[in-house]
């Protein structure tokens with residue numbers, strides 16, 4: 457096991473003028489599960505491939521366990537990889553697929569058998585060891601790929617969207633299985649996904665990337681509760697954070713005619729207000745301190761009912777009780793949980809607290 461230190465990494469692909477990675481620095485502690493999250497094209501895979509040694513950086517450096525690996529060939533880095541496509545050998549039985557990296561290391565057969573049995577047990581593949589990949593489900597095939605990656609005692613496990621070929625139900629069950637396995641192994645892991653729920657559920661740390669840069673790097677709940685800018689708030693969460701314009705005055709922040717307390721030092725003027733759907737309550741009509749809103753859409757989801765509402769020109773999502781009785785066109789009174797209000801600079805869209813720190 458080992459930590460990973462990435463310093464000022466820049467990647468410009470030949471023939472391109474754009475930086476696929478633009479001055480990326482991060483430390484991934486020994487045994488940590490780091491998720492690289494962001495929209496398509498933000499540079500997640502590029503970063504992972506440089507850690508793997510499949511791409512070389514334009515500038516910057518990468519160290520694994522204190523060793524500079526920036527220009528080291530892949531096979532000298534002692535890492536394992538799992539990719540989106542199952543990448544198992546179709547003509548080999550499961551046991552031989554899992555054993556493959558051990559055979560190439562020329563380990564004694566008894567040791568290979570022991571490790572294969574261990575990995576198969578961990579991934580619940582023991583009953584399928586003598587099958588061919590074509591005789592397995594998609595989830596089982598992906599488990600074979602994971603088993604093959606973990607039999608070698610790699611310093612680092614790299615995974616690029618390993619769940620993306622699975623259907624929604626299988627994704628969910630395999631996600632928790634993967635979490636259990638990686639926790640058990642304690643291997644330093646870097647995991648690429650564009651799925652924010654996967655990132656929140658798996659990561660010890662999440663790096664949210666945008667246009668080749670890291671927008672925010674923090675534990676998942678910090679990112680959810682305190683996004684560093686409106687991009688992160690709008691990318692994380694389902695539904696994403698609501699944003700509306702407010703006006704900071706001497707008495708507080710005016711939001712649609714309703715004033716909430718302003719933190720000390722907030723400059724007067726326009727401010728972008730962020731609030732999550734679950735931090736908005738539908739209150740009985742006439743409750744003091746509520747904001748009137750018009751219901752646009754009502755979506756019963758079982759555990760809650762999602763309302764799309766309008767406050768003036770702003771549209772918001774509200775996570776209401778499942779048994780709420782409202783219909784499209786109704787006017788409702790909304791109560792915003794003041795504790796959950798996040799403020800962003802109207803121009804830069806950076807979190808107001810984050811700016812104060814800079």
Ligand SMILES: Nc1ncnc2c1ncn2[C@@H]1O[C@H](COP(=O)(O)OP(=O)(O)OP(=O)(O)O)[C@@H](O)[C@H]1O
Nearest residue numbers: 469472476494495496497498499500501502503650
């Ligand atoms: N081999 C390549 N040659 C030139 N440009 C590339 C190459 N690979 C990626 N890029 C570009 O680099 C940028 C980052 O791509 P990358 O694949 O790292 O993004 P990503 O966040 O992993 O996206 P996705 O989620 O779609 O896989 C994109 O603009 C992409 O078009």
